[in-house]
Structure formats: structure tokens, C-alpha cells
Amino acid sequence: MASVEIRGVRKNFGATPILHGVDLNIADGEFCVLVGPSGCGKSTLLRMIAGLENISGGEIVIGGRVVNNVPPKDRDIAMVFQNYALYPHMTVRENMAFSLRLAKAPKEVMEAETARASRILGLDPLLDRYPRQLSGGQRQRVAMGRAIVRHPQVFLFDEPLSNLDAKLRVQMRGEIKDLHQRLRTTTVYVTHDQIEAMTMADKIVVMQGGRVEQIGTPLELYDRPANLFVAGFIGSPAMNFLPGQISDGGFRPDGIDGATSLPLPARAEAGQPVVYGIRPEHLRLDENGIPVIVQLVEPTGSETMVTARLGDSTLVGAFRERVTARVGDTLRIMPDPGLAHLFNKGTGTRLGA
Amino acid sequence: MADTTAAVPWNPRRSAPGALARLLDNKAFLVFLCLLPAVGLLLVFLTYPLGLGIWLAFTDTHIGRGGEFVGLENFESLWYDQVFWNAVFYTVFYTLVATVLKFGLGLWLALLLNENVPFKSLIRAIILMPWIVPTVLSAIAFWWMFDAQFSIISYVLVDVLGWRDSYIDFLGTPWHARWSLVFANVWRGIPFVAISLLAGLQTISPSLYEAALLDGASSWQRFTKITAPLLMPILSVVLTFSVLFTFTDFQLVYAITRGGPINSTHLMATLAFQRGIPGGQLGEGAAIAVSMIPFLVLATLFSYFALSRRKWQQGGNDE
Numbered sequence: 191m192a193s194v195e196i197r198g199v200r201k202n203f204g205a206t207p208i209l210h211g212v213d214l215n216i217a218d219g220e221f222c223v224l225v226g227p228s229g230c231g232k233s234t235l236l237r238m239i240a241g242l243e244n245i246s247g248g249e250i251v252i253g254g255r256v257v258n259n260v261p262p263k264d265r266d267i268a269m270v271f272q273n274y275a276l277y278p279h280m281t282v283r284e285n286m287a288f289s290l291r292l293a294k295a296p297k298e299v300m301e302a303e304t305a306r307a308s309r310i311l312g313l314d315p316l317l318d319r320y321p322r323q324l325s326g327g328q329r330q331r332v333a334m335g336r337a338i339v340r341h342p343q344v345f346l347f348d349e350p351l352s353n354l355d356a357k358l359r360v361q362m363r364g365e366i367k368d369l370h371q372r373l374r375t376t377t378v379y380v381t382h383d384q385i386e387a388m389t390m391a392d393k394i395v396v397m398q399g400g401r402v403e404q405i406g407t408p409l410e411l412y413d414r415p416a417n418l419f420v421a422g423f424i425g426s427p428a429m430n431f432l433p434g435q436i437s438d439g440g441f442r443p444d445g446i447d448g449a450t451s452l453p454l455p456a457r458a459e460a461g462q463p464v465v466y467g468i469r470p471e472h473l474r475l476d477e478n479g480i481p482v483i484v485q486l487v488e489p490t491g492s493e494t495m496v497t498a499r500l501g502d503s504t505l506v507g508a509f510r511e512r513v514t515a516r517v518g519d520t521l522r523i524m525p526d527p528g529l530a531h532l533f534n535k536g537t538g539t540r541l542g543a
Numbered sequence: 544m545a546d547t548t549a550a551v552p553w554n555p556r557r558s559a560p561g562a563l564a565r566l567l568d569n570k571a572f573l574v575f576l577c578l579l580p581a582v583g584l585l586l587v588f589l590t591y592p593l594g595l596g597i598w599l600a601f602t603d604t605h606i607g608r609g610g611e612f613v614g615l616e617n618f619e620s621l622w623y624d625q626v627f628w629n630a631v632f633y634t635v636f637y638t639l640v641a642t643v644l645k646f647g648l649g650l651w652l653a654l655l656l657n658e659n660v661p662f663k664s665l666i667r668a669i670i671l672m673p674w675i676v677p678t679v680l681s682a683i684a685f686w687w688m689f690d691a692q693f694s695i696i697s698y699v700l701v702d703v704l705g706w707r708d709s710y711i712d713f714l715g716t717p718w719h720a721r722w723s724l725v726f727a728n729v730w731r732g733i734p735f736v737a738i739s740l741l742a743g744l745q746t747i748s749p750s751l752y753e754a755a756l757l758d759g760a761s762s763w764q765r766f767t768k769i770t771a772p773l774l775m776p777i778l779s780v781v782l783t784f785s786v787l788f789t790f791t792d793f794q795l796v797y798a799i800t801r802g803g804p805i806n807s808t809h810l811m812a813t814l815a816f817q818r819g820i821p822g823g824q825l826g827e828g829a830a831i832a833v834s835m836i837p838f839l840v841l842a843t844l845f846s847y848f849a850l851s852r853r854k855w856q857q858g859g860n861d862e
Contacts, residue, residue: 242757262757269757277768288758292764
């Protein structure tokens with residue numbers, strides 16, 4: 191096992207910069223998730239750690255060794271691909287033993303390692319099948335088995351769950367996390383799904399447009415997003431954003447007459463244009479709250495999602511109690527001031543602590 | 544609401560279906576009707592000529608004179624015919640050597656084109672050229688290149704490079720002629736092999752190579768352990784077709800050498816034509832053509848087994 195350090199890493203495809211200098215430290219045994227929308231450079235960064243893409247600038251260090259010019263097979267890493275990349279003409283057993291066979295490992299070692307991996311992943315009944323004869327989740331497990339047999343210092347996962355259906359995804363999420371608990375191998379995991387990131391990671395790296403937006407634990411990102419992008423990306427349903435002004439020690443949303451004012455979570459100068467962020471689950475029903483006009487009511491059983499208009503903006507609220515309001519009704523709601531966020535409207539950065 | 548109006552009453556008229564409509568609703572009749580054109584074409588253009596050819600092989604038909612059934616007489620005379628055995632030998636030689644060369648070079652080209660080379664599509668188009676030029680035209684071009692006096696190959700070797708003292712008589716001596724024809728066939732056949740194999744190579748997911756790279760495979764190992772086994776299904780199909788086409792080749796040889804010198808470059812197809820049409824011995828020509836059938840059946844059997852899905856291709860759903 192080993193730590194991974196990424197120092198000012200850049201990547202250009204031709205003249206197009208893909209990564210604009212990424213700095214990241216992943217501790218030994220840590221489960222680090224790179225998350226971001228398509229094209230943010232997360233997969234490219236992972237492939238650079240694997241050695242499948244060359245590095246345009248900066249350094250990648252695995253276990254104290256700069257690996258910029260080390261070929262992939264000597265980096266002591268194992269990767270699980272999005273499409274699993276199982277060799278279709280080899281059985282499960284041969285797939286898992288392939289790297290050992292190439293390394294000319296003795297037969298006993300090959301058998302012992304394959305047996306260990308298949309025991310860990312519950313693949314014993316499938317060892318003589320071909321990839322085509324497996325279901326998606328089984329293929330996923332074989333791909334992990336192929337990684338395990340090598341005892342790598344670092345596991346790399348490239349969107350491994352995106353080809354699975356929703357139910358299986360939840361199950362495999364648990365299995366991958368469980369595997370990490372048992373093996374304690376440093377893991378870098380790429381996904382575009384923030385729920386995967388939140389549920390699995392020790393450390394989340396949110397990326398956008400080739401830059402790191404924020405690094406932190408899942409709850410740090412949820413509680414204290416550093417900017418509007420992270421605030422909108424982490425959490426589901428997404429955070430509500432209300433553009434407006436600060437006045438009289440309160441927040442006044444744009445497009446509203448009268449004295450509607452929301453309590454401030456942070457100190458801000460009066461007259462400053464800001465964006466007020468509040469998560470749907472941090473809105474509550476309150477008779478003295480501000481009036482909003484209901485546009486859509488979606489009961490999910492455990493909670494009710496209400497979409498409503500407030501001035502120029504649309505708000506989504508998630509309420510534990512049953513909401514009987516109908517479309518067009520006025521509902522009074524109040525944000526929890528301790529859990530609201532303020533962002534600079536121009537730069538998008540967080541205001542206050 | 545305001546824009547909701549009552550539906551206008553309208554009863555679509557239902558008339559009883561006519562006799563033709565009822566006939567076309569009959570599944571058996573419809574199947575028969577749809578199959579008729581294809582079956583008709585096969586009967587007229589495939590089964591009838593093949594049957595006639597086989598029948599002729601057992602008669603002593605000449606052009607302009609109906610023949611009589613003579614049993615195996617034609618085949619008996621072929622058995623003692625040195626020219627026929629010569630043609631059998633050259634057909635097998637031609638097929639084997641040309642196929643090996645076509646596949647070696649074709650695979651090499653396909654692998655090159657599968658890499659990221661500049662002007663890939665242009666190169667691919669150029670590679671297809673030999674295939675789209677009509678065979679007879681390229682045969683005539685080769686005829687010039689192999690000419691005893693005007694050959695550009697001889698010119699380059701003798702007058703430009705000075706590696707030789709005398710011009711090569713490509714088509715005048717048996718072995719020179721045989722190799723020259725093999726060369727022309729290889730030139731013509733490479734595009735088919737290269738493009739087909741390239742299509743096969745492009746179906747192999749690049750992530751397999753990346754996975755193999757991480758697993759520690761050298762480029763040679765990636766070829767032998769990943770490319771070769773995954774290319775096998777399409778390779779065997781292309782191989783079968785290539786063998787069939789080469790074995791039954793006629794145009795190149797007939798256009799360049801007409802089977803000469805001293806019958807050394809006759810293929811079975813050209814000899815069958817030579818004996819049957821210009822020679823007028825329809826029965827004997829047909830017998831030579833029929834003698835090709837066992838070889839072709841062998842090749843077809845090979846394809847049958849090669850085409851059958853391998854174990855790793857079975858089961859599961861295609862994705």
C-alpha cells in the first residue's frame with residue numbers, strides 16, 4: 191500500500207488544456223473519490239495515475255516514487271474499467287490469473303491468488319465461465335478480482351458502476367466499500383454520481399473544467415461547500431439558489447415586493463449582491479414564514495417534495511410532514527438560518543465561515 | 544375548459560375484405576409468394592447450371608453436337624492426363640502461396656492502419672484501389688510489367704540500379720510465370736484481407752489493450768494473447784472466402800498467360816474453359832470443372848467448422 195501525491199499536474203491534448211494544474215494528496219489506505227460532471231478531467235487524471243495517458247506537466251508520486259516515466263505495469267497499480275475490459279476469450283479464472291501468468295508466476299501462486307480473490311468476491315461457482323455468460327454485477331466482481339490478485343499498492347476505479355442498473359449499483363457500492371474496509375488498499379475512484387461519492391469516499395475531490403473546486407470529507411462538502419458549483423453538485427435534490435441583496439440585516443430575494451426578508455447565516459455588507467443557498471431538507475413549514483406559491487407537489491412516501499415560486503426564483507422543499515397544499519396554494523416556509531449558505535454572486539465563492 | 548370540444552361523431556366505414564386481401568392474409572401463401580423470387584433465381588441461375596455442368600461431365604458432348612452418357616470416361620482420361628495434373632498442382636500451389644502471402648501482408652497492413660497513423664482514411668482508400676480496378680485491366684497492366692522487352696521491373700533492375708545484366712523473361716519460363724501470377728493475385732487480394740481484418744481489429748475494445756498493458760503484457764504478448772484470439776472468428780471467415788476466390792480464379796491467369804508457357808500456369812478453371820469452349824470438348828471441360836468440387840467442399844467444410852461459434856462466444860447477451 192502507498193500514498194499518492196499529485197503535484198501541479200497538467201494535461202494538454204494538442205493545444206487544448208484538459209487539466210490546469212491539479213494538486214492532491216491521497217493518504218495510505220484512503221478511499222478518494224474524484225467526482226465532477228462529464229469532461230471535467232477526472233477520468234483523464236485517473237488514467238494519468240495509471241500511466242495510460244502521459245503527463246504534460248507536474249509530478250505524480252506513488253509510494254514516494256515519481257512515476258511520470260514509469261510504464262503502467264511497473265507502477266504497481268490495478269485498474270477497474272468502466273466496461274470492465276474482461277478478456278472475452280478467457281474464463282473467469284484465466285482473466286484473474288492473466289497478470290500472474292504474464293509475470294511467469296509459479297502455478298501454486300497463481301492458483302492460491304485466484305482462489306483467494308474468488309473467495310473474497312464470491313466467484314467460486316463462476317470460475318470456469320466466460321465473461322459473456324456473466325451478469326453485469328458478476329463481471330464487475332471479476333474485474334475487481336483481476337485487480338485483487340496482484341496485491342497492488344493502489345486500486346483505480348473508472349466509473350465502475352455506471353453500466354449497472356440502479357439496484358445493482360447500490361449493492362456493488364456496498365461491496366466495493368466493504369472490499370476497501372477489508373483490504374485497506376489506497377483507492378482512487380472516479381464517478382460522476384455525487385451519491386456514490388458521498389456514500390463511499392473518505393475524501394472527495396470535486397472537479398470542474400480541469401480544476402479542483404474543493405477537497406474534503408463528504409460531510410465537509412455537504413455542510414460547507416466552498417463555492418456555488420460544489421454547493422449545487424453535492425446533495426440531492428440540489429440546493430436552492432436565490433439571487434438577491436443584503437438589506438437591513440436580512441436577505442431580500444430579487445423580484446419580490448414588500449418586506450420579505452430571510453435570516454442571514456453569515457455577516458455580509460449591506461447592498462452586496464449575493465446568492466442565498468438553502469438545501470431542500472433545511473426548509474421547514476412555519477406559520478410566520480415567507481409565502482411561496484406551490485407549483486408541484488411530489489409525495490415520495492417518506493417525505494414530500496414541493497416545488498414553489500418565490501419572486502423570480504423556484505424553490506424546492508423536502509418536508510417530512512405530509513403536505514396537503516395543492517398547486518396554486520400559498521405555503522409559508524422558513525429556512526433554518528444556521529444551515530443556509532451565502533455566496534458572492536460575482537465569484538461564486540462562499541461568504542463567511 | 545374552453546378549448547375542449549366534443550368529439551365529432553365519425554364512423555369509419557368497414558367493408559368486407561376482397562378475395563385478394565384474404566389470400567394475402569393467408570400466411571402459407573404469403574410465405575410462398577415472398578420466397579418465390581429468391582427460389583426462382585437460385586433455380587435458374589445456380590441449380591440448373593450446376594446440374595447441367597455435372598451432367599455434361601458424364602457425357603461426350605462437343606460444341607454443336609449433343610453427347611451421350613459415357614459414365615466416368617472423361618474422368619478416366621483426365622486421370623492419365625499430365626496437363627490436368629499439372630493444373631491441379633498449380634491450382635493448389637497458387638492458392639496456398641497466394642493465401643499465405645495475402646494474409647501475412649494483409650494482417651500487417653491492417654495492424655498498421657489500426658494504429659493512429661496520419662492520413663488514415665486516405666491510406667485506406669489507396670489500399671482499396673487494387674480491388675476496385677477491374678481484374679482484366681489490372682491483368683493487362685501486369686502483363687506489361689511482366690513483358691519480356693518492356694517490363695518496368697527489368698528496366699529498373701538492369702538500367703537504373705544495374706543489379707542485373709539481362710532482362711527477366713517473366714512470362715516465358717514456367718516457374719517465373721507461376722510466381723508472377725501469384726504476385727499479381729496477391730496484389731489484387733490484399734485489400735479484401737486488409738480491410739476485412741481491419742474491420743475485425745476495430746471491434747476489439749481499446750480498453751482490453753489498456754487492461755493488458757496494466758497486467759504487464761508486452762506488445763508482442765498483447766498481439767498473441769489479445770489480438771490474435773479475438774481476431775480468429777473473422778480471420779477464419781475471411782480465410783475461407785479468400786481460399787474459395789483464389790482456388791476458382793480465372794480472370795488473372797487467362798488475361799495474362801492463358802495457361803502458358805507449355806500449360807505450366809493453367810489453373811483448373813482456365814483449363815476447364817480452354818478444353819470446353821475454345822477446344823469444343825464440353826464434356827471434358829465440365830469434368831475438369833466438376834473435379835474442383837471436392838476441393839471446394841473441403842474448403843466449405845473448413846469454413847463450417849471455423850464459422851461455428853467458439854465456446855467463449857456463446858451464452859449471455861450481445862452488448
